[in-house]
Amino acid sequence: MALCIGVMGAENQPLLIKISPNIQDPIKFHFMLHSALDVVEEKSQPLPKTPGSISGADLRELYLGLLYPSSDEVRVYGYCANTRMKMILIVEASNTTLRDNEIRTMFRRLHVAYSNMIMNPFYDVGQPISSKSFHDFVDSMIAAFGVGKLVNPTLYSVEMEYFEDVPTLTGIRLLLRS
Amino acid sequence: MADAISGPSYLYNLLANELSVALYGDLDKTSENMGALTMMTIKDRKAAAAAAGPSSSEAPVDTSASARDSDTVFPKLESIGYQVGQRLIERLTKEHARFKDELDRMKFVCTDLWKYLYDKQIDTLRTNNQGTYVFTDNLFRPLAFFSAEGVDQYYPQSGRFIAFPCGIIRGALSALGIRCTVSAKVLSVTCCVFEVVVERT
Amino acid sequence: MSAKGKAPLLDNNKVNADLIKLTYGALVAQILKDYEKPEDVNKQLEKLGYNIGVRLVEDFIAHHNIPRCLDFRQTAERVQQAFRFYLGFQPAVGNWAPTGNEFSLIWDNTNPIGDFVEFPDNLRTLQYSRVLCGAIRGGLEMVQIDVAITIAKEFLLGDQATELRIRFNKRLEDALPIGED
């Protein structure tokens, strides 16, 4: 019953991470995001030229699909833009109504929102995202992706501290607010 | 024809050109500074263009020559271009399949990006396969504003119009993961050549 | 290089309007670095707008066969039309003063050149729309109308709309060359 959206920059630095409020141990999700990045990195590499490889067109899609085989708890999806901006989405495994196409559409919408957000001249590309409208958008996505059991759909916001020398998720300090 | 532009496209060109004025400040003062550039006769220049090693060092107007007089303004114009290129590319590549390789990205800049910016593609793209790419635009719109074949009176000042597009190219490529330096030369009245050198690490 | 047969990325007018916003935004950010004080930046933006307006008005009039305005209401319509033509999106004209010499251009729920902008809190005195004031002033000055423009509402600062207030000052006379009367 979990849900989490992560947006990472070209150097894998976290730009925005949102975790659904009824998650007990958000740290776990940060690790999940972290390891998912490796898979994204691997999947988005240019393919070695193997003659007759299956459906090359599909593999060049920005949407990377399911990153791991489904586990009992969660499913992790990935998306990597041409600018190497990455987005990761974690949904609960029990939510079987979500189809691949819907996930794809959702990533597309996120990407549109992101590309609008970086039009803001006062935002420096590659820095953690503070845009209120983008935060609201991601919140609404988390809410819309129906963790139906949520009584009170307020979200924790996660503030990140980004350490120069540790450009990965391990360098994050979490401040949880309800 | 270069004049078949109107509406937002016209306003954009005006803004892009006005950028240099906004940063250069007083126009008359600028012209004086720019006058320091050596002026060549058309004949000399045509010869230089014909000899056209795009990497030839004796092409008459290039950023470095102009930069002598406007050390501060060129980097600023370039950095505005960089910001624009970097942000723009996110929008333009949203629906684009993942790029295969470096050349694929270069092609994108020459076709889609250029078309978006100037309503035409780069005319030729050449590479030495060692990280140097040369884009040639024979009718570069910002120059076509006031120059045409045989009309070259503003040629000495044309250097100020190339810093911004250089920045756009650098920004776009950097967003696509290619770190590079971009320089440009105006070869003949409306022909502009951009040289992209990829930084190898 | 073959990109032929590809559908255009987006509707052309919209595309260029976005490009204008993007370039203008980058310029504002750059000028901010140079001048630091928002008040000085505002002045620069007004000047930039003025320079653009002065040139734009000629293009607008020549390409659309616009005749001379007979009254200020007509002027308002023309300004509105020019916005549609160059930014692809026209403001409402309203809030006329009873004397007919003052009106507002209103963009509900948006800012015509900054719909993606989010202001940092320390820049609240920066007038992002100042370039529009400059452009309108420059354009109208060329058709011998002297106006004063204020930003009555700014969407980017949390107002419901962006509203520019335009007040007619006087008609300008042709300046005579020196030595004539």
Next chain:
Amino acid sequence: MATDEEFKLMYGLIASIKSFVARLSPMELKEGFQSFGTDKYRLHFYESPTSIKFLMTSDLAAVSLKDLLMQIYLIYTETVCRNVLVPARGRMIDSQMFITRLETLVQQSPHFASKS
């Protein structure tokens, strides 16, 4: 006669005719003064709403050159106004592009052909 002297005279002439014509008219003028003729030539006048004045002399066969003058205005905006290297106002036009296109336009006009 020196060129700037000639400009001043011409300006005075146009200004006088304009105000004269405006005063004679019983109604608000829309177009105002457009041309006058002598027994040798005709002088055509067009003023853009931005007060840029275009004048052309022709033989008597050309009755109205208003359209031609408006096209010249168009060329002016395309070659002079959009060139940021030229100050927006108050300078002699030295753009070669303007001159080239002006010559082409005038030579292609039917009024030009009718003379020879």
